[in-house]
Amino acid sequence: MxxxxxxxxxxxxxxxxxxxxxxxxxxxxxxxxxxxxxxxxxxxxxxxxxxxxxxxxxxxxxxxxxxxxxxxxxxxxxxxxxxxxxxxxxxxxxxxxxxxxxxxxxxxxxxxxxxxxxxxxxxxxxxxxxxxxxxxxxxxxxxxxxxxxxxxxxxxxxxxxxTIQYVWDNENYSNFDDFLKILRSEKRKKIKQDRKKVALEKVSFKTITGNDINEDLISFFYKCYSMTYYQHGSPPYINKSFFESYFIKNSERVVIFVAYKDQLPVACSFSLQANNILYGRYWGAVQFIPSLHFELSYYQGIQYCINNKFDRFYAGIQGEHKLSRGFNPEFxxxxxxxxxxxxxxxxxxxxxxxxxxxxxxxxxxxxxxxxxx
The missing domain is CATH 3.40.630.30 (Gcn5-related N-acetyltransferase (GNAT))
Structure with a gap:
């Protein structure tokens, strides 16, 4: 019954x-x-x-x-x-x-x-x-x-x-340059320009997951996450205590990409990983740097998928600009x-x-x- x-x-x-x-x-x-x-x-x-x-x-x-x-x-x-x-x-x-x-x-x-x-x-x-x-x-x-x-x-x-969302599929790329080879010339050039703008600002990146996630990192992430919402005129949906608990208890599922300038964190993005798929979730910055959004929200995730042989990277709904960064539309x-x-x-x-x-x-x-x- x-x-x-x-x-x-x-x-x-x-x-x-x-x-x-x-x-x-x-x-x-x-x-x-x-x-x-x-x-x-x-x-x-x-x-x-x-x-x-x-x-x-x-x-x-x-x-x-x-x-x-x-x-x-x-x-x-x-x-x-x-x-x-x-x-x-x-x-x-x-x-x-x-x-x-x-x-x-x-x-x-x-x-x-x-x-x-x-x-x-x-x-x-x-x-x-x-x-x-x-x-x-x-x-x-x-x-x-x-x-x-x-x-x-x-x-x-x-x-x-x-509705339309955008996904990146890993075709067994050996590295990021290998991925760039399959792009049209003008799109390949656009991505290289994005990354050059960030490099000229002397920004470095670090991928943090698992036991390396700590309270200071979570506090910085939440500051960035909140600023993204406030900049669009609304308070953040999710309270800080969620991230403080979930990020620690489920650290093996959490991937955080952090951008540093002058050895200080200036921006970060958060993704979830499960079953060989990366799910991009939130991003934010405390300092404006041209093209940093593309680097943290897309290119760092693509690089992570290539390095770890993940099959897919979901970049979320909306945003035609994802098309020129190697993502494809999917219903x-x-x-x-x-x-x-x-x-x-x-x-x-x-x-x-x-x-x-x-x-x-x-x-x-x-x-x-x-x-x-």
Missing amino acids: VSFKEYESFLNLPNSVDQLIGDNYFWNLNLLKELESSKSIGGDTGWIIKSICIFDHEELVGFIPMFIKHHSYGEYVFDWSWAEAHQRLGLSYFPKLFIGIPFSPVNANKFIVKNAKYRDLAIEYIEKFMVNENLSSIHYVFSRYDDELNYLFKARGWANRK SDSFHFLKHPQFKKAIDDFVEREADLNELYKKELEQRSSIKS
């Missing part, structure tokens, strides 16, 4: 959840626990934890991280226009149900099940949960492009939204289920038109690829 149990905290989940998730994804249970413990989610943040565990008799067979949301911050699949349309008709868009990892626009599986047969049951349960909790909608974001779950969502009438799928029939039809039509436009846009980006054909 299959049953579902809802949990309002990640801190009191069965111990077997951690083992079920494993180490293959950029996220793990520790990440969710530390986000909650640091009060970056939960409480009055607008991220109300409502995850479910699936049991077959008494055996844990599934886990899905879910949140009841009262805003759309930190999701990176932008639906503010959907909320405004609800409001114009006197309907409430919030609260809604969000299935994903907070503040993480990264393609990954969030339906963690021991057997595919539990997926259909889980989707059916979540749709009923939406109705029972009087939520406007369900949003499963940043699915893996090849996940069989995508076909189940489509079969049940969920709207499929496609990222999200799935949405609207309760209101009128809005469900409108959203279905919208995402279909948007997907057609993004298909054309992706083809245009591919034609402008920095890689020689």
